[in-house]
Amino acid sequence: MFRSRRASLIQQLWRHRCVAPGLDESHGPLKPAAHALFKKLKDQELELLLQAVASKGAGESGCVWVEPRGSKLGLPASLLLCRLYRWPDLRHPHELKRLSFCKSAGAEGTIQCCNPHHLSRLTIPETPLPPYGKISPFAPHLKGPPSILDNNCRGWQDTTLSRRSLRDGYWCKLAYWEYRLRVGRLYPVHEDYVNVFFDLPASSGFCLGQLPSRNRCQAVQRTRAKIGQGLLLSREANGIWAYNRSDHPVFVCSPTLGAPPASSGPIVQKILPGYSIKVFDYERAGNLVPGWPGSNDGPYDTHAVRISFTKGWGPHYSRRFITSCPCWMEVLLNTPR
Structure with a gap:
């Protein structure tokens, strides 16, 4: 009975594997290594x-402990399972980052967690970071703010909320926006990480699906329906990280992500599903000069991060400004430690 139950679990695990297009993994080299694990x-x-793996990370799954010795392929268990269930093209452990809620995050021991949904894949920034020193989050060659009229921003209103209103004890507050309208109250974050989602069963955090609003347009309703599991924001020793838990990309803008050449504002970075990126770097933030008002996207707080769900903005998108995005959010950080 116990053997049949165990054999059934292993068979179900193998059936849930992720098969890359045009590649039959059932006869590939991963099978003996996976079954040995x-x-x-x-x-x-x-x-x-x-x-x-059955819930694809939607549930509050616990850690799966295993000794950190290589498999028959010479792969760490975490890398093997991530290739099997999430990213068949994954090749190196340094492409992965352990999520903050995993109990083995930042710890070294005789056993480690190999749950593939306790790991994310790192997003590679699209442009190199600016050099060190006192830098502006915007293009260094610009002498002053561009004309609002030149940028067709007539009627723009400041959406940035003052960090001075943040009370001690909150490392950030979250503000949710639909176009130019802020919806709901500011959400204070006390814990080291927070889930932001539309519909995530058996989870706690900032539930956007519960925020009421009158007369939502169809574009907002369609975008809200795609938020799903949303994202995970975590405060870690080296900065703030964002992990995309949804099935659609999210877009992030932060002064510490740098700015592309000949740009009048910081870059907008695309984060694919399952990927994570450090959206705010405390060390780099200490070298930033305050953003001048009237930039392309309005007054910019050097300790604020802007995130749009499913829709990008900027010079490479049809939406030039984040206030043209149906659903977006500000992460308003307290003064760094």
Whole structure:
């Protein structure tokens, strides 16, 4: 009975694998390595792993512990399972980042968590960071703010909320916007990480689906329906990280992400589903000069991060300004430590 239950778990785990287009993994080199790993896991770990991969990370799955020795392929267990269930093209462990809620994050020991949904794939910035020193988050050659009329921003209103209103004890507050309208109250964050989602079963955090608003247009309703599991924001030792948990890309703008050459504002970085990026760097923030008012996207707080769900903005998109995006959010950070 116990053997049949264990064999059933292993069969179900193998059926949930992610097969790359045009590649039949069932006869590939991953199968013996995966089955060897499954045999090393206890029944409880097999059940936790099955729960995680069956829900695709939607549930609050626990850690799956295993000794950090290589598999038959010479791959770490976490890398093997991430290739099996999430990214068949993954090649190196340095492409991965462990999420902050994982109990083995930042810890070294004889066992480690190999739950593939406790890891994210790192987003590579599209442009190099500016040199060190006192820098502006905008193009260094600009002598002053561009004309609002020249940028067709007539009627623009400041959406940035003052950080001076933040009370001690909150490392950030979240503001949710639909176009130019802020919806709901500011959401204070006390814990080291927070989930922001539209509909995420058995989870806690900032639920955008519960925020009421009158006369939502169809564009907002369509975008809200795509937020799904949303994103995870975490405060870590080296800065603030964002992990895209949804099935659609999110777009982020932060002064510490740098600015492309000949640009009048910071870059807008695309984060694909399953990927994460450091959206704010405390060390780099200390070298930033305050953003001047009247930039392309309005007055910019050097300790604020802007995130748009599913829709990008900027010179490479049809929407030039974030206030033209149906659903977006500001992360208003307290003064760095």
